[in-house]
Amino acid sequence: MIEFRNVTKYYDNGVLALDDVSFKIEKGEFVFIVGATGMGKSTLLKLIYREELPTKGEVIVGGVNVARLKPHQVALLRRRLGVVFQDFKLLPNKTVYENVAFALEVMGYSNREIRTRVGRVLDIVGLLHKSNCYPSELSGGEQQRTSIARALVNNPAILIADEPTGNLDITTSWEIMDYFKRINARGTTIVMATHNKEIVDTMRQRVIGLYKGRIVKDEYKGSYE
Amino acid sequence: MKIYSIAFILREAWKGLTRARISTFAAIGIIAFMLVLLGTVFYTFNVIQSVFTGIGEQLEIVLYLKDGLKSEDREILKNKISSMEGVKEVIYVSKDEAWKRFKESFKGNKFVLEIMGKNPLPDSFEIKVERPEYIEILAKEITALPGIRDIDIPLEIARRVNRLISWIEFGGVIIVGVFVVVSLFVISNVIRLSFVSRIKELEIMQLVGATSFFIKGPFILEGVLCGFGGGILGVIVFNVLVFLFNKYVLSSFPLFSGFVPCDTLNLSLSLILFGMMVGGIGSVIFLERHLKR
Numbered sequence: 218m219i220e221f222r223n224v225t226k227y228y229d230n231g232v233l234a235l236d237d238v239s240f241k242i243e244k245g246e247f248v249f250i251v252g253a254t255g256m257g258k259s260t261l262l263k264l265i266y267r268e269e270l271p272t273k274g275e276v277i278v279g280g281v282n283v284a285r286l287k288p289h290q291v292a293l294l295r296r297r298l299g300v301v302f303q304d305f306k307l308l309p310n311k312t313v314y315e316n317v318a319f320a321l322e323v324m325g326y327s328n329r330e331i332r333t334r335v336g337r338v339l340d341i342v343g344l345l346h347k348s349n350c351y352p353s354e355l356s357g358g359e360q361q362r363t364s365i366a367r368a369l370v371n372n373p374a375i376l377i378a379d380e381p382t383g384n385l386d387i388t389t390s391w392e393i394m395d396y397f398k399r400i401n402a403r404g405t406t407i408v409m410a411t412h413n414k415e416i417v418d419t420m421r422q423r424v425i426g427l428y429k430g431r432i433v434k435d436e437y438k439g440s441y442e
Numbered sequence: 443m444k445i446y447s448i449a450f451i452l453r454e455a456w457k458g459l460t461r462a463r464i465s466t467f468a469a470i471g472i473i474a475f476m477l478v479l480l481g482t483v484f485y486t487f488n489v490i491q492s493v494f495t496g497i498g499e500q501l502e503i504v505l506y507l508k509d510g511l512k513s514e515d516r517e518i519l520k521n522k523i524s525s526m527e528g529v530k531e532v533i534y535v536s537k538d539e540a541w542k543r544f545k546e547s548f549k550g551n552k553f554v555l556e557i558m559g560k561n562p563l564p565d566s567f568e569i570k571v572e573r574p575e576y577i578e579i580l581a582k583e584i585t586a587l588p589g590i591r592d593i594d595i596p597l598e599i600a601r602r603v604n605r606l607i608s609w610i611e612f613g614g615v616i617i618v619g620v621f622v623v624v625s626l627f628v629i630s631n632v633i634r635l636s637f638v639s640r641i642k643e644l645e646i647m648q649l650v651g652a653t654s655f656f657i658k659g660p661f662i663l664e665g666v667l668c669g670f671g672g673g674i675l676g677v678i679v680f681n682v683l684v685f686l687f688n689k690y691v692l693s694s695f696p697l698f699s700g701f702v703p704c705d706t707l708n709l710s711l712s713l714i715l716f717g718m719m720v721g722g723i724g725s726v727i728f729l730e731r732h733l734k735r
Contacts, residue, residue, distance in 0.1 A: 266649070266732070288654060295651035306646055310461060323652030325447045367650065 218244045218375065218406050219265060224274035226260055234260035236311035236430040237274070242408060244374070246373045249417050250410040251441055252427035260319075261427070262379050264297050265408065267291050279374065296324060299368025299376045299405075303383035305360045306351040307367075313339070314348040317367045324371065330335035338366045342396060365396060368428075376400060378409040382416065390416060414441040447656065454660035459667060466668065469636045473672025473721070474679060476625040479712045481680040483621050484709060487614035494610060498574025498603045499530075503581060504594040505567040516565070519589055523569060526583060528576030529561070530661050533568040537561055564591055566642050574603045629672070632726025633665045634731075641732050648734065657733065662725045669721025673714030680713065681706055 219242040226235040235257045242248055250258045263269040264276045266281045276283050279297060286294060307316050316337060321331045339345045342362040352360050361381060368376055378397070382390035394416055401407050411417060417424060417440060424439030425432060459466050505523075507516065516534070524532050535543075542563040548554045569584070571577055577600040586594055647657045684706050 221462075257698075291649045292648075292653040295649060298651075300649050306642070306649070308643060308646060320650035322446075322450050323647055323650060324654045325450070327446055371651075 218243055218246075218274075218279065219408065220277040221261075221264070222275040222277070224271045224276060224404065226257075226264065226269065227272045233430050235271075235427075238427075238432055239274075239428070240358060240425060240432065240435060242406060244406055245328050245401070247397075247407045247420070247422040248409070249409065249420070249422055249424045249439075251412060251417055251424055252429065253412060255278075256427045257368070257430040258412075258427055259379055260430075262300075262377050262408065262410055265375075266295060266300055267378055275348065296371055297374050299365075299371070299373040301361070301364050301368050301376065301378040301381045303380035305364045305384075307354070307363055309352055312349050312351055313344055313355070313366075315364050316352070316363055317370050320367050320370050334370055335366075338370045341399075342366045342399070357388075358386050358392055361385060361393055362396070365393070365400075369400065373405065375406045375408065378407065380410055382410070382413055382435075394420065417441040446692065447579060450656065451659035451663060455663040455667060458640075458660060458664045462639075465636050466671075469632045469668050470671040470675060472632045473629050473717050474676035476628050477673060477676030477717055478680045478683070480618075480621050480625050480716075481676070481684065481706075481709060481713050484618050485680075485684060485706070487610070487618065490612050491607065491614065494603060494607050495573065498600070498607065499570070499572075500601070501571070501574055501577060501596045501600055503569040503571070503577065503596075505569060505584060505590060506592040506594070507565040507567070508589050508591045509564060509652050510567070512525060519587060520567065522587065523567065523584060525721055526580060527581055528572050529569060530569040530572045535566045535568060537565050540564075540566060574600045574607070604709070618623070622716075625716075628668065629717065629720040630724035630727055633668060633721050634728040637661060637725070637728045644729075644732055654733070658725075658729050661729055662722050665721040665723075665725030665728075667721070668717045669717035669719065669724075670714065672721070673717030676717065677710040677713055680685075 221238050221240050224235055224238045225233075227233055238257075238261070250261055252258050253390065260269060264271055264283070265277070265278055267276075267278075268288065270284050278294065281290075281294075308319065311319060317335045317338060318331050321334060336345065339348060342365055344359060344362055344366065347355065347359060350359075352363065355363065361384075365381075376397075381397075382393055385393065390413065397407055397409070398420075419438075421438045423437050424434065424441070426434035507519075511519075520532050520534060523529060538561070540563040544558075544563060545555065569580070571580060577595065578597060581593070581595045581597065584590070644657060
């Protein structure tokens with residue numbers, strides 16, 4: 218599903234973010250990317266959804282080398298990925314419903330189809346009753362669930378999450394992880410960057426550890442340390 | 443699929459315009475202001491130019507005919523001159539008519555009239571030209587014609603007027619050009635800045651897999667609509683100003699008597715189109731700058 222082949226990433230300012238990284242993630246896996254801030258976690262994720270391009274090496278997602286994609290194909294790639302962020306990235310002037318519907322509108326879905334799909338996904342994250350609320354009227358957890366709903370609304374094969382619990386308290390974080398577990402159980406591959414030790418240790422999933430841009434560990438049923 | 447796409451772009455552009463009303467109004471106001479300025483500068487040069495062209499039009503070549511020229515020959519000569527390029531009108535002034543005018547202008551001056559005695563004036567043609575720059579060319583052609591006793595050409599004045607008009611035209615092109623560039627800069631920046639608060643929207647659209655058509659469409663349409671709004675408002679204000687100018691200023695200065703108020707329809711349409719175009723350009727600049735890859 219996702220493969221990194223000897224990927225090295227230098228930013229324009231000369232910072233080395235990833236140094237000869239190789240790994241493979243199969244369909245349906247749940248993978249934590251761990252490491253302290255600045256160790257390359259976000260860069261690794263950005264390479265998957267092609268926000269960044271590798272300086273050296275290849276990133277293969279769903280069988281294609283993302284560096285070779287034309288702009289139009291990048292858009293199509295992103296429709297097969299759902300991305301969730303620490304800061305939610307919701308549009309403040311759109312309601313919960315509109316924020317989720319937005320992802321389908323830009324793909325050109327019909328209004329009826331949008332209504333059905335958005336309703337279904339808001340039900341999954343338990344926000345149907347808050348459809349008409351604006352992000353500012355929601356708690357952090359609810360905002361994150363909205364962004365998860367948006368990420369899931371097009372049934373992506375892969376869910377990418379960059380510190381999704383970074384802004385949330387521990388109870389809410391567990392709530393989010395609960396949704397992630399269920400999403401994963403339905404067959405969606407999940408790649409989640411985090412430095413939350415408790416979550417990683419409890420979930421007992423595959424753990425890829427980064428230190429100064431290099432993979433320092435890759436364990437199944439691993440822990441943070 | 444297509445219809446939903448177009449509906450989406452229209453809806454998003456409309457939401458964008460109506461959501462931040464104050465910033466939309468500010469942008470439209472600034473665009474209107476720039477267009478009024480641009481139109482006024484353009485119009486002013488138009489007025490100045492046509493005033494001087496009007497002065498040039500009053501210049502005329504006077505052609506004195508040989509005595510005893512037959513009336514058929516005179517007619518032939520007149521037709522010949524009328525058909526020359528740049529000739530607007532040829533008026534025949536008979537010697538009697540000329541003498542009458544002379545006496546009229548020296549009425550009360552017995553001395554002059556006594557010296558002149560009998561009518562010494564010849565028949566003549568007064569030749570009006572379409573534009574003063576024709577005077578010099580025509581003078582040569584006309585002098586070569588037969589049956590002419592003398593010719594009176596306001597050559598020096600014509601040259602000066604011509605020089606002045608070409609300077610005015612040159613200056614007009616430069617200044618209007620500068621104003622076009624300035625308003626292009628100001629309007630495109632107003633549009634660009636009005637979008638800055640929405641960079642996040644671009645990022646999210648890209649993340650959820652919107653193609654560039656979907657991302658750019660609403661912004662470009664919004665910029666063009668803003669330009670259109672500014673254009674309409676600007677053109678209304680501009681035409682009111684022109685109306686007031688024509689009514690109060692133009693009529694009270696004899697200098698402008700030769701000036702026929704020019705039609706502002708084409709200029710107005712151009713201003714609106716310019717506003718729409720530059721609004722679109724502002725959107726494109728914004729998108730180019732903030733849309734990654």
